[in-house]
Amino acid sequence: MRNWNQSTDCCSWGGITCDQSGLVIILDLSNQLISGTIDNSSSLFNLQHLQQLNLAYNTLSFSFPCGFDKLSNLSYLNLSNAGFTGQVPAEISRLTNLITLDLSVNLFLRDGRPLKLEKPNLKMLVENLTRLRSLHLDGVKISARGNEWCKWLSSLTNLEELSMSNCNLSGPIEDSLQKLKNLSIIHLDRNNLSAVVPAFLAHLPNLTSLRLSSCGLHGQFPREILQTRPDLSSCNFSGAIPSSVSNLQQLVYLDLSLNNFTGQIPCFDLSKNLAHVDLSYNKLSGKIESLKWEDLPNLTHIDLRHNSLNGNIPSSLVALPSLKRVLISNNQFDGEVTGVPKVRESLLDTLDLSYNQLQGPIPAYVFELSRLSVLVLSSNNFNGTILPRDIRKLVNLTYLDLSHNNLSVIATESYSVLSSFPKISTLKLASCKLNVFPDLKNQSRITYLDLSQNQISGEVPNWIWNFSDDLQQLNLSFNQLEGLQKPYQITPSLSVLDLHFNRLSGHIPTLPVSAVYLDFSSNNFTSSLPSNIDDYLSYTIFFSVSSNGLTGFIPKSICDAGYLQVLDLSENSLRGAIPKCLIGKMDSLGVLNLRGNHLSGEIPDAFSRKCSIETLDVNGNELTGKIPISLGRCRKLEVLNLGNNHINDTYPCHLKDITSLRILVLRSNKFHGGIGCPADKRLWPKLQIVDFAHNSFNGKLPNK
Structure with a gap:
């Protein structure tokens, strides 16, 4: 360590604690950015009087060393996110004095190489660690069945904290775990338990935190919940939230999001300590005005997004003294937002009322909430005029969305709207009756406009x-x-640029080099596509210049845009042949729209076995020849529109294996012969739209 002075007593060094005899008993080097390796002969393992060792959150590399059994006096060992990979060594199982063991791995921090408990497995690790009170193995690859891992852990009768999130565990949770009467924390989220929540969890007397989210749990929600921090999100529970929840006087944290709960929200007025409620992404309905929110003085977070709640938003909710976040978007709330909280004392920093049916003016007090950093009111029926001085009061604002209401935002140059905001990063003013660009020259931190x-x-x-x-x-x-004022130079950081449906003319603007989404459609551009267009589409997924007046040929260089999923060049005046590489080289392409041009020649017979095309539309060109045989390789094809060309072919039986086809348009070509394929009665089972008009087909139509 750089801050260790070799000329001084090591007991004075940072992270080191010694006993009265000068022996090192605690070594805490967590979060010190230590890198490199610890081998089996490291001097670390000479500290045999060590009682606590913490190496968490460093960047040590390679496999676990095998010398930990030499530290036989350890009662606390924290190696979480230290950088170790591979198999957890058997030597750790010999540390019989351990009370706390933390080997957790954050999947977002590791480099892809897992930490494993296979040989030894979980049973071998814990069978001698009978004094354990805290066991954290989050992210460690264990891969054990419920009847195994539950039985192995049931011998740890002193255990108080069990955290094994994302360990590849499977269910069900066996009753043998109920022997662990001292458990206060159980975190088993992001495993594959695939069962109902066992009833015994509600009878563990000391349980205060239960996390079983994203585990494949299902069925009715348990009627008895005694823990104070339940997180049962993403569990596929159905039915009503049991009314017994309202009797939990010690309830502090409740997360039942991402389930299938129906019915009304129960009243929490007896839960005076309740601080966090997340019921988002369910199917809850009814009103919330009568739920006695004023009896929840400690509530800081309320999330009711994506339900079917209706009625008015109670003024008592917005006025809660501790409230920091209100997220109630995507419901059916209506009426005006009323109530006047004590704005000078308000802690509210996030207010999201979007996608409801709220109406009337935005309450004046909203612009007095000085701590507000996120304000989202979009997609309602708010009306009135918003002046720059209203918005300027929100000095901590970083995210503002007033889009899609009936508001008028005044942004004339004389007001210099928003110019005093130093922190705003997202500004959404779509459909706000703006007639000039707001003055944003001083907004150097905006990422989304x-x-x-x-x-x-x-x-x-x-x-x-x-x-x-x-x-x-x-x-x-x-x-x-x-038009675009000149001179201009587009910032290289731009990843999404949408200019469609304007009156822009002349040459296509210089494209940003890092863009993933570019839409210049429905304008009056009249230039040709640049011959080096691949230089600008290296990362582009969506590119559309449809409905312009573009001329010239499709440049072959566009085939080097290897990430393109949607390419729309439709409704222009492009001519020449379809480049063969556009068909055969671009395996990522899902939508290719070339309709309404003057393209000629044949559709290249070059579709690869990796073809990802879902929509192919070349309607309204001058194409000839036949439908390519290789098109049958495009097994994801849903829309095929070849109408209004000069294609001379028979019924496309060679596409019979494309079972995903929904729309088939062959009209106004030179198709001939019979309709249908012999011995194929269930051709294209998902077909919904068929247009064969103005061809030379003959014979009878098939029955189906």
Whole structure:
């Protein structure tokens, strides 16, 4: 360690504690960015009087060393996220004085190499550690069945904390675990338990925290819950939330999100200590006005998103003194938002009321909530005028979304709207009746800007491309923009640029080099596609220039855009042949739309076995020849539109194995012969739309 002075007593060094005899008994080197390796002969293992060792959150590499059994006096061992990989050594099972053992691995921190408990397995690790009170093995690959791991752990009768999240455990949770009467914490989330919650969990007298989220649990929710921090999210529970929950006077934390609960929300008025409620992503209904929110003075977090709740938002909820986050979007709340909280004392930092049916003006007190950092009111029926001085009061605002209401945001240059905000990162003002660009030149931290569906006309100001070095997403679609002010240089950080449905003309703008989404469709661009277009589409997934006046050929270089999933060049004046590489090389392409051009020649017979095409639309060109035989390799194809060309072929029986096909359009070509394929009565079982008009087919139509 750099801060250890070799000329001083080691007992004075940071992270070291000695006993009265000068022997090192505690070594805490957690979060010290230590890298390298610890081998079996390390001097660490000479500290035989050591009682506590903490190496958590470092970047040690390679496998576990095997010298830990020399530290026989250890009662506390924390190696969580220390960087060790591979098999947990058997030597740790010989540390019989251990009270706390933490070998947890955060999957987001490790480099992909797992930490495993296979030889020795979990049984061999714990069978001698009978004094354990705290066992944390989160992220360690254990892969054991319920009748195994439950039995192995049941011998640890002193255990108080059991945390084994994301360990590849399977269920069910066996009754043998109920022997562990001292358990206060059980965290088994993100395993594959696939069973009902065992009833005995409700009868563990000391249980205070239960996490079983994302475990494949199902069935009715347990009627008796005694723990104070239940997290049973993503469990596929159904039925009503039991009314007995309202009797839990010690309840502090409740997470029942991502289930299938129905019915109304129970009243929590007896849970005076309740701080966190997450009931989001269920099927709950009814009103919440009568739930006595004023009796929950400690509530800090309420999340009711994505349910079917209705009625008014109670003023008593917004006025709670400890409340920091209110998330109630995607419901059916209506009426006006009322109530006047003590704004100077309010701790509210997040308010999300989006996707409801709220109406009336935005309450004035909202703009007095000085701690507010996230304000999302989009997709409601709010009305009125928003002035810059209203928004300026929210000095801590980082995220503002007022989109899709009936609001008028005044943003004339004289107001210099938002110019005083130093921290805002996301600004969404879609459909806010803007007629000029807001003055954002001082907003150097914006990453997401949405000014779509407004009435902004004239040129796109050149400052918008580089006013923020962090700008990643810019949406100016559905305005009346006519050009780009020159000179301009698009910031390389831009990953999403949406300019569609404007009046932009001339050459296609220089493309940002790191973009993943580019939409220039429905404008008046008249140039050709640049011959080096691949230089700008290296990371692009979506690219559309449809409904413009583009001319020239499709450049072959576009085939080097290896990540493209959607390519839409439709409704232009492109001519020439379809590049063979566009068909054979772009295996990631899911949508290819070339309709409404002047393309000629044959569709290249070059579809590969890795073909991912789901939609192929070449309607309204001058294509000839036959339907390529290799198209039959595109087993994901759902939409095939070949209409209004000069294709001369018979009924496409060679596509019979494409069972995903839903739409087949062959109209106005030169198809001939009979309709149908011999011995194939269930051809294309998902077919919904068929258009064979204006061809030369003959014979009888098939029965189905």
